[in-house]
Amino acid sequence: MDLKTTKASNVLTDPTSPISKSRLGLNSSVMPCSQSGTSFSSTVQTVPRKKPPKLDDVHSNGWLEAMKASSPPRKQIVKNPFAEVSSDDIECAYHAWQLKFPSALLCFEKIIECARDKKVVIFLDYDGTLSPIVDDPDRAFMSADMRFAVRNAAKYFPTAIISGRKREMVYELVGLTELYYAGSHGMDIKFPRRDTSAISIDHLKSDKLSDQQENEFNLFQPAGEYLPMIEEVFRILVNITKDIKGAKVENHKFCASVHYRNVDEKSWKTIAQLVHDVLKNYPRLRLTHGRKVLEVRPGIDWNKGKAVEFLLKSMNLGKNEDVLPIYIGDDKTDEDAFKVLKQGNKGYGILVSSTPKDSAAFFSLKEPDEVNEFLKFLVNWKEEIMQ
Numbered sequence: 001m002d003l004k005t006t007k008a009s010n011v012l013t014d015p016t017s018p019i020s021k022s023r024l025g026l027n028s029s030v031m032p033c034s035q036s037g038t039s040f041s042s043t044v045q046t047v048p049r050k051k052p053p054k055l056d057d058v059h060s061n062g063w064l065e066a067m068k069a070s071s072p073p074r075k076q077i078v079k080n081p082f083a084e085v086s087s088d089d090i091e092c093a094y095h096a097w098q099l100k101f102p103s104a105l106l107c108f109e110k111i112i113e114c115a116r117d118k119k120v121v122i123f124l125d126y127d128g129t130l131s132p133i134v135d136d137p138d139r140a141f142m143s144a145d146m147r148f149a150v151r152n153a154a155k156y157f158p159t160a161i162i163s164g165r166k167r168e169m170v171y172e173l174v175g176l177t178e179l180y181y182a183g184s185h186g187m188d189i190k191f192p193r194r195d196t197s198a199i200s201i202d203h204l205k206s207d208k209l210s211d212q213q214e215n216e217f218n219l220f221q222p223a224g225e226y227l228p229m230i231e232e233v234f235r236i237l238v239n240i241t242k243d244i245k246g247a248k249v250e251n252h253k254f255c256a257s258v259h260y261r262n263v264d265e266k267s268w269k270t271i272a273q274l275v276h277d278v279l280k281n282y283p284r285l286r287l288t289h290g291r292k293v294l295e296v297r298p299g300i301d302w303n304k305g306k307a308v309e310f311l312l313k314s315m316n317l318g319k320n321e322d323v324l325p326i327y328i329g330d331d332k333t334d335e336d337a338f339k340v341l342k343q344g345n346k347g348y349g350i351l352v353s354s355t356p357k358d359s360a361a362f363f364s365l366k367e368p369d370e371v372n373e374f375l376k377f378l379v380n381w382k383e384e385i386m387q
């Protein structure tokens with residue numbers, strides 16, 4: 001199959017300055033979030049991978065630096081008068097950062113000003129957004145309260161989960177049938193069959209799929225042909241990392257994740273080199289960095305941003321300018337979705353982070369608890385205006 005010919009979505013316009021004004025709190029008026037462009041016509045292409053650097057080059061190609069910077073510590077440093085950086089400094093830095101990425105809770109009035117008369121669509125990442133980051137990926141559970149908040153939000157707004165995990169796994173963790181699910185960083189999207197009329201797409205699995213409630217679904221899997229390759233690489237990665245204490249490899253169907261959160265930092269370079277070495281033999285795969293995880297994925301031009309565009313189109317919501325997508329995520333891979341929303345002033349990206357970092361998001365939330373609160377705000381607002 002020729003990967004250069006897959007149809008996908010592409011809806012982009014320009015970012016404009018009033019947003020930065022409002023970020024700085026200079027302008028409390030409506031933020032620009034109009035959408036334009038309605039075509040769904042770009043193609044899924046392969047991403048040219050940079051020529052693989054030499055094996056001992058994991059320093060110079062930035063892998064190690066990216067690994068070190070890939071996840072902030074979960075617990076902030078406690079007050080210690082002898083520490084070089086005090087917790088007060090950390091708080092100051094966070095508040096300064098919030099001038100650029102204001103709290104979505106504090107800016108809620110601004111958000112709903114823009115949301116009035118629009119169909120709000122919610123996109124949620126899973127790890128670090130709905131569930132707190134924990135050492136064991138198999139124990140990353142979301143709280144019952146968070147599930148309740150997501151379920152309530154989905155009563156009023158189309159809601160999708162876009163995760164790096166295998167789609168089936170994230171569905172199991174979330175456990176709500178009323179949502180859309182995209183796994184493997186958007187490379188495995190399940191959506192109701194009724195929606196396909198609005199989109200012209202290749203890579204659609206039209207086998208008759210139905211869930212327990214006998215609803216029919218389609219699967220969109222733009223990297224379908226990579227399945228055996230990822231399976232093979234997964235097995236290799238498991239094998240070559242088996243002697244590294246704490247290393248863990250997950251098979252997420254269209255992506256293999258190599259975790260190093262529990263690996264002694266002295267061995268990170270070894271992990272980087274091993275993965276790097278494997279990738280040299282698979283030039284059609286590429287690597288992305290997540291929170292203390294190296295993710296080996298198909299080298300196609302498809303990511304969470306493209307998945308957002310695809311889902312918006314498949315939801316069949318009418319004119320783009322009547323829709324306000326809100327994407328909440330914490331990770332590097334969520335930046336693709338933030339960029340898509342930012343580029344067209346289409347909606348709001350909200351970065352979940354307890355430490356300052358650069359982002360294409362508009363707003364911030366500190367941790368999953370604040371995500372929970374934000375979802376509750378949205379539901380309350382909707383219920384009030386419906387009365």
Ligand SMILES: O=P(O)(O)OC[C@H]1O[C@H](O[C@H]2O[C@H](CO)[C@@H](O)[C@H](O)[C@H]2O)[C@H](O)[C@@H](O)[C@@H]1O
Nearest residue numbers: 126127133134135137140163164257261291293
């Ligand atoms: O897109 P997401 O839903 O955020 O998934 C991204 C990765 O999440 C998981 O790893 C992360 O969370 C773990 C549990 O808190 C943590 O132990 C790990 O260090 C994080 O990277 C998941 O295991 C990965 O496969 C996903 O790609």
